[in-house]
């Protein structure tokens with residue numbers, strides 16, 4: 001690049017639920033001065049809109065017909081990411097159980113994926129210093145030319161324990177079964193399923209602290225930038 005400005009760096013972080021994608025991506029982006037995009041929040045936001053507007057979640061054609069209607073805006077500051085639908089802040093409602101239980105059905109609809117993928121690519125292309133984008137299909141489909149691809153994993157037990165810690169009083173077994181069910185749905189859909197890209201670095205976070213995972217990813221980004 002001219003004037004010594006660094007080329008924007010694009011980092012894709014994928015993996016199943018509860019592996020630490022959001023926590024890691026936000027911290028890495030903040031530490032390196034990059035933007036941050038939570039693509040799961042976008043799928044949750046469109047699901048919230050479908051539910052709020054009485055669209056039958058069991059009917060993929062009804063979901064497809066409505067997919068272009070909501071305006072979804074993501075704020076990409078890693079220290080305070082935002083998400084609105086038609087101007088309404090939905091950051092709270094999209095985390096509720098009703099949306100969580102329905103999001104895999106909505107995100108499997110090809111018209112929904114095409115719409116959200118287009119938004120994601122536009123956001124990544126406009127990131128001045130670069131961006132950390134986290135989700136399920138970022139390395140395989142959304143940004144196949146990303147500079148660095150990471151695939152986070154962790155045992156179902158570790159992931160359930162982390163989630164139960166968040167959802168105070170949640171039963172460990174029920175949480176584990178719900179995680180496994182959502183991962184199975186996300187992995188088995190026809191259009192851009194949850195998958196590790198062939199050129200992604202896999203990091204098993206089961207026995208790592210969050211701080212160790214962050215340091216590992218920061219090091220990988222720095223090595224990439226240094227051309228190693």
Ligand SMILES: Nc1ncnc2c1ncn2[C@@H]1O[C@H](COP(=O)(O)OP(=O)(O)OP(=O)(O)O)[C@@H](O)[C@H]1O
Nearest residue numbers: 016017018019020021022023162166205208209210
């Ligand atoms: N290595 C780790 N050790 C312990 N706890 C962790 C670790 N990584 C993340 N956590 C905790 O696990 C929970 C889930 O993390 P996070 O939301 O980042 O996962 P995620 O992969 O983005 O999940 P989802 O895909 O469901 O949104 C959070 O409470 C987070 O603080």
Ligand SMILES: Nc1ccn([C@@H]2O[C@H](COP(=O)(O)O)[C@@H](O)[C@H]2O)c(=O)n1
Nearest residue numbers: 039040041043103104107135136137186
């Ligand atoms: N790239 C992505 C990201 C997410 N999804 C779907 O959204 C759901 C919620 O994701 P969270 O990260 O917020 O848990 C997830 O279960 C997927 O159905 C997706 O399809 N692609």
